[in-house]
Amino acid sequence: MAERPYVLLSCSMSIDGYLSGPTERRLLLSNDADFDRVDAVRAAHDAILVGATTIRYDNPRLLIRSQARRDERIARGLPPSPIKVTVTGGADLDAEAAFFTAGDAEKIIYCASGAVGVASAKLGKVATVVDAGHPVDLRRMTEDLYARGVRRLMVEGGGTMHTQFLTADLADELHLVVAPFFVGDSRGRRFVTDGRFPFNPERRATLAEVRQIGDVVLMRYALSPRFADC
Numbered sequence: 001m002a003e004r005p006y007v008l009l010s011c012s013m014s015i016d017g018y019l020s021g022p023t024e025r026r027l028l029l030s031n032d033a034d035f036d037r038v039d040a041v042r043a044a045h046d047a048i049l050v051g052a053t054t055i056r057y058d059n060p061r062l063l064i065r066s067q068a069r070r071d072e073r074i075a076r077g078l079p080p081s082p083i084k085v086t087v088t089g090g091a092d093l094d095a096e097a098a099f100f101t102a103g104d105a106e107k108i109i110y111c112a113s114g115a116v117g118v119a120s121a122k123l124g125k126v127a128t129v130v131d132a133g134h135p136v137d138l139r140r141m142t143e144d145l146y147a148r149g150v151r152r153l154m155v156e157g158g159g160t161m162h163t164q165f166l167t168a169d170l171a172d173e174l175h176l177v178v179a180p181f182f183v184g185d186s187r188g189r190r191f192v193t194d195g196r197f198p199f200n201p202e203r204r205a206t207l208a209e210v211r212q213i214g215d216v217v218l219m220r221y222a223l224s225p226r227f228a229d230c
């Protein structure tokens, strides 16, 4: 089997397991100290991935915020911010979204075969469009990222992406932050959707760390034997 990057899933959720509220409005689940922690984690990765819906709803920039961390990456011969990666089936993405316009980092779109023509026409000037099967095959995608030099991939959601990485057993580590409130509305997106997960009552994941960060709590789970190496 071809090699793939170390994959870290990063997610903040409410006490009742939601990533978002019932509307498209972005829900802030972290606090300033935790956003800074996430910035440090981002700085330690070669690429950051979000699903297409997260680009449409949240319009994330996905840049390293800290100048010191950007400088430190440059000193190591890296670009100031990691490569940005997304996945889409329909290529309904706006070339003016911050994902594409903010920062000089390379952007890669893994696109379902049927929409590659549309994606190339709309987004070919702002990103590299890769035909990645139908639907996009995540293992194939991670192997392609490895071939492009990505050794550490951070996945920042949404739930559709987390679900697929987990159920395909492609995740090595999970950072799960719990914010101190409830959403209480099933129209919100949950951390994961239904699926056959490699961790269940018979096979428990390894809890590697619990850390209080102000009013949120971070839980770090080791999901593969590769965890110890990093």
Ligand SMILES: NC(=O)c1ccc[n+]([C@@H]2O[C@H](COP(=O)([O-])OP(=O)(O)OC[C@H]3O[C@@H](n4cnc5c(N)ncnc54)[C@H](OP(=O)(O)O)[C@@H]3O)[C@@H](O)[C@H]2O)c1
Pocket (backbone or CB within 6 Å): 010, 011, 012, 013, 018, 019, 020, 021, 024, 025, 026, 027, 029, 050, 051, 052, 053, 054, 055, 057, 058, 087, 088, 089, 090, 091, 092, 111, 112, 135, 136, 137, 138, 156, 157, 158, 159, 160, 161, 162, 164, 189
């Ligand atoms: N709290 C957090 O940490 C956090 C982080 C990120 C996002 N969020 C929230 O999560 C919500 C979005 O999550 P989500 O689960 O709805 O969406 P998502 O995971 O961001 O993106 C899902 C989309 O990605 C594309 N996609 C995913 N897998 C694919 C595959 N195998 N083949 C082809 N295309 C694929 C499809 O795009 P197309 O529709 O373009 O075909 C799909 O609709 C938003 O409300 C956002 O605010 C929260």
